Amino acid sequence: MTTSTKNPIWESVNRSSTRRTFLKAAGGTGLLAAFGGGPLLNFMAVAATTDSKNAVAGKWVASTCQGCTTWCPVQVHIRDGRAISVRGNPHSKANHGKICPRPHLALQQVYDPDRIKVPMKRTNPKKGRNEDPKFVPISWDEAMGMIADKMMELRTNDETHKFVLFRGRYSYMRDIIYSAVPKIFGSPNGISHSAICAEAEKFGPYYTEGFWDYRDYDLENARYVLCWGADPLSSNRQVPHAISVWGKVQDQAQIAVVDPRLSATAAKANEWLPVLPGEDGALAVAMAHVILTEGLWSRDFVGDFTEGQNLFVPGATVDELVFEENRTNGVVRWWNLELKDRTPEWAAEQCGIPAEQIRRVAIGFAKAAPRAISWLSPGACMQARGGYAAMATHALNGLVGSTDHLGGVLQKTKVPADSIPDYAAYQDEMAEHNSHQKKIDQRGTLAFPALKSGKSGGGVVTNNAADAMLNKDPYEIKVAIAYWANFAFSCSGTDRWEEALTKLPFFAHITTHASEMSHFADVVLPAAHHMFEKWSFVKSKQNLYGYASLTERVVQPMWDVRQDETEIPWMLAEKLAEKGFDNLHKYFKEQFPDPETGKTPTNSEEFALAAVKKFTRSHWDATHGDYGKYGDKLNGWADYVDKGVWNSHRFKAGGVRGKFKTATGKFEFYSETLKKALAGHAEKHATTVDEVLKATNYTARGELAFIPHFEPALRWGDEKEYPLIFFEHRSRLNREGRSANCSWYQAHKNADPGDENWDDVLKMNPVDATKLGLKNGEVVKVTSPIGSITVNLKLWEGVRPGTVAKCYGQGHWAYGHVAALDYQKRIPRGGNNNVILPPEYDRLSGSTARHGGVARVKIEKA
Amino acid sequence: MAKKQYSMVIDLHACVGCAACDIACKRENNVPADFAWSNHIIQTEGTFPNVKYRHIPTMCNHCSNAPCVANCPTTAMHKTEDGLTMLDADKCIGCRACQLACPYGVIYFNEHEPHQDTPADKAPVIPGCTATLEEVRAKTGVPLPYYNPARAETIPGVRPKGVAEKCTMCDHRLAKGDMPACVEACPAGARIFGDMNDPQSDPRKALDKHAPSVLRPEKGTRPNVLYIREF
Amino acid sequence: MSSTSASSDPVPAGQPLEPQLDSSHEVVRANLYHLLAKCFSSPLEMEPQHPVQLRSAVADLGPVLQSPGRALAKAWEDALEDPEAMALAYARLFLGPFEILASPYASFYLEPDQRLMGEVSQAVAQTYAACGLAPGPGPREAPDHVAVEWEFMYFLTYQYLETGDERWIEQRQQFLSTHLNLWMPSLAKVIAQANEHTFYGAVAEMLTAVLEDLEPVAEI
DSSP states (O other), X not given: OOOGGGOGGXXXXXXXXXTTHHHHHTTOOOOOBBTTSSBOOSSEEXXXXXXXXXXXXXXXXXXXXXXSTTOEEEEEEEETTEEEEEEEOTXXXXXXXOOXXXXXXXXXXXXXXXXXXXXXXXXXXXXXXXXXXXXXXXXXXXXXHHHHHHHHHXXXXXXXXXXXXXXXXXXXXXXXXXXXXXXXXXXXXXXXXXXXXXXXXXXXXXXXXXXXXXXXXXXXXXXXXEEEBOOTTTSSSSHHHHHHHHHHHHHHOEEEEEOSBOOTTGGGSSEEEOOOXXXXXXXXXXXXXXXXHTTOSOTTTTXXXXXXXXXOOTTOOOOGGGEEESSEEOHXXXXXXXXXXXXXXXXXXXXXXXXXXXXXXXXXXXXXXXXXXXXXXXXXXXXXXXXXXXXXXXXXXXXXXXXXXXXXXXXXXXXXXXXXOOOGGGOOHHHHHHTTSOXXXXXXXXXXXXXXXXXXXXXXXXXXXXXXXXXXSSOOOOEEEEESOOHHHHSSSHHHHHHHHHHOSEEEEEESBOOTTGGGOXXXXXXXXXXXXXXXXXXXXXXXXXXXXXXXXXXXOSSSOBOTTTHHHHHHHHHHHHTTXXXXXXXXXXXXXXXXXXXXXXXXXXXXXXHHHXXXXXXXXXXXXXXXXXXXXXXXXHHHHHHOEEEEEEOOTTSSTTOOSSSSSSXXXXXXXXXXXXXXXXXXXXXXXHHHHHHTTOOOOGGGGGSOOOOOOOOXXXXXXXXXXXXXXXXXXXXXXXXXXXXXXXXXXXXXXXXXXXXXXXXXXXXHHHHHTOOTTOEEEEEETTEEEEEEEEEOTTBOTTEEEEESSOOOXXXXXXXXXXXXXXXXXXXXXXXXXXXXXXXXXXXXXXXSOOEEEEEEEO | OOSOOEEEEEEXXXXXXXXXXXXXXXHHHTOOTTOOSSEEEEEEXXXXXXXXXXXXXXXXXXXXXXXXXHHOTTSOEEEOTTSOEEXXXXXXXXXXXXXXXXXXXXXXXXXXXXXXXXHHHHSOSSTTHHHHHHHHHHHHOOOOSOOOTTGGGTSOSSOOTTXXXXXXXXXXXXXXXXXXXXXXXXXXXXXXXXXXXXXXXXXXXXXXXXXXXXXXGGGOOOOSEEEESOO | OOBOOXXXXXXXXXXXXXXXXXXXXXHHHHXXXXXXXXXXXXXXXXXTHHHHHHHHHHTTSOHHHHHHHHHHHHHHHHHHHSHHHHHHHHIIIIIOSSOOXXXXXXHHHHSXXXXXXXXXXXXXXXXXXXXXXXXXXXXXXXXXXXXXXXXXXXXXXXXXXXXXXXXXXXXXXXXXXXXXXXXXHHHHHHHXXXXXXXXXXXXXXXXXXXXXXXXXXXXX
């Protein structure tokens, strides 16, 4: 094809109508033309000139990858208005310009022909997996009108609380759609995905050191790294930083990885501890036992026996009075209540790790301390009863004094950002009243304490919302909007979500791709891709730097998409105002003037941009009180857009010790903080803590409830019928569950140890295959007590006998022509683990137990 | 001796096997989904729980004694004065002698039209679609109208049917002073690229510290992709 | 939207379209391309005047175009009676959201892994830019969407008629032979195979006929 710029013919464009008479001479014009002359164009327009020089050179523009929750600052190379490659943002101190494989894959997402391109509505009123929704294109106006009509019906009937907003992945623009929309409208129901993510992980550090968050890790100074299910070379947290320093970490430190599968990180470690899924807690308390009996705890952090002699002798109770504790609370009580009998030999039976290895790793870890990291991840605690495993594994950092220490486990620096403007004044009486109704996920009920930050019902119980909706308990949900979420795929027990969505009277889905959840929608709305088409910011940390990173609209979207967290709420507010409820629109107009110009936004795009500027003003606006106080001083909004990232000062270890935000101000082995939270929950339900533990399915009673202790793994299925334990893991190429439609994902899937390209294999140890008479490559049916999937079998030594493993992320029956093998027949490529994983919980944190081998399975030739 | 000897030293100790190199290479060079100029060997050795897993990145070794060059009947496959092994697509007659001669399996051959044989295509959403492209091409005799402008600066942006293809060490990027795409994309800094004839170059310095190994030394190919340390 | 009506000044009767550069035939071609772009646009963009315009545009053509043209005009009028059925067929064929039976993008037929915004989209966009076009205020679409490409064909023909500069026709023929002909026959085939709606069946036949109509010219 001709490239253009060299061809002089095109100069004639601007020489317009030199031979206009030609036409007339030929007999006049029947030519379809625009009113007033010129060609009748719809998709295109006659342009003045094109700057071809600039276009060819291209430029790097900042944005953020949200393919995992590291949220790396990146730069996208733009040439001729097209995104063609991605690299790390060199202005970022956190990932220092490095990125993992994920951002490259995002290029295949944004230009995926399978994206939703325009708003669509369902024309088949029947819902269900086997119903054809018969979606047809509609205008944005009609789409928003449909949603607003349904919402206005709720207002007419004074049942605004029957509206729910489901949130999956998000940016920090979230509060607009997640808080302001439901609260001003009159619903308590902003339901986030957090409890299928990692809430149980936060439970550990919160009930030991008062920190409900992920931690940072001083890898460059560490001398021992003990990973609990953590696979930082592959999946969150802080993947690019971990990859970039791992060579150095291997040189300087011992690395031990606890994981039932030989993970990417286990493959680059000194020790692999292939624990039985769900038994991490047993291993952790045994390591604590060893550290105490060997006298390797931190004298500085924990304290010491007044007489100096180590009285932590296996099996022997210790008098609390003979130990003088320093910065911790209850080490002796922990010993007496739990640890004294938790010998490595006991743990070996329980968790499948040889006693000598437990001892070796515990001693190595403690001797390296305080430059030692006990790195807790969802794998070790997003398990039934996993909150206590989270406490136990994190407590090791307290025992050896590595928390808040050079080379250890750290909290975070402050990343300032302005919060959403107060909306109380925009809530009318109905909104005020109904937004205080109970939330749909049953948080805070006796069986679902969800003790986020110490509060009964403080956290979400995402996966339970499906059952609550089906049972109409506490009430029926009539209108739902979900964005950046696909709970019918990503929540275990997918069949319940399909049923709940089938019965949901009205559902609008905001998404980039038509997914399983969209299949049940009345309206699907095309969302802007976060990394290329959306204005927002996120906060994160790695490498001891906190940061705020902008996602920018780096290319003009080629379809009729809108920004999920800002533009769509604005358009909804406009539509609600049109129909007689204008509080939301007034709030957006009055409270979101553009900080640079002071101008009131007049449309959704202006609103989106004004909101990002507003929230991030402390990063770039010298008149803001927090400007430069915690880190970078960016020179105005344009400078921020150019650099794309605001870096905090580097975190300095040692500032948190002695002022932990716990009930005692100490690092709590005996958690007064948890005691208070559990007592509060029991009191709310007029019962005892023991009754709470019974209702929530923990085995502990009495004082054990307040300390990190061993809880046996809970599994669905009888061992005789379901002989193998199934567990899942993450992929280094997963952009959460959204990569499966990218051919590059499929073509490189074997970068995950044990996996195969263009496949979604079940990994089984050859020993088990021999027993079952199965061969490598065979098609097998994997059946748990709740469902079955059909996948290819891979025999691999990297998985422990008695267990089988499969990666999460594939098995989509809807998500595009690569992800789904046959949408018509609803046949996925691979199998979705959540079809066979039961909806089980760590109820104290509200978390879904997606790990820990919660399902037993049987495996047959298909 | 060549004026320059471009070489890649891969530090297996630093490499974590993340495959960012492989994906970046695909993007940069318009490599079909099932070809992998940048690839890896995977080894799982031992029995549970004593298992050793290795991920060894591979690519064209740009051998000094290149069997693909020696066996090419037309001089299409040749050595450049920068020490690279390059394929001149115009001279390639599609005999596949290079592919057979290469002991490393890093040369790919466009048996079919490029980009039309991914597993996704084997079960096409649109029946009849994959075949029709061939029909249309046969009918029109016109080459595809698209080339990656950057890639096409030195070789065809997409290699046609009947022609071999392989890693060029991103010669089009080297010409502009940029590193090969896999080097830029490596988050571990495991790929050390430069002129081995320059004693001050990064790869030479890396070899001063660590003894290198190469793949299949018994073949006598004298690879210019060298490995240091262990995965 | 407004436009001059083709019916007000039809092509002289009884004059078949010959493969030569004749302005009145080019007017018909321009109008056909414009309407073909409409056929591939969202039904939300369609108006009752479109089939009327088509009917008058093909009124005096030779049988190769006239027969499918009339059939299409009829199918179009019928389809507009039941817009939801047409919208559903349009979604199934070109939009999804779950599955697309006849991808409307050249990239799908010509690109690695059917990826959009690769070199195919880019080459097409560059051609547009070189002809003095930029993305317009209307619906956002990829440059290699079938409707956009027919709009471009209309534009080239329009420019020729405006300026009399035959290089516009050369460009049109080049776009046809190096691009349109590489994939649109496949598109016509899959639309026909999908058998979703009488209207789109007629569009597929018209598409084939229009491409064939241009072929002899390509060999000049």
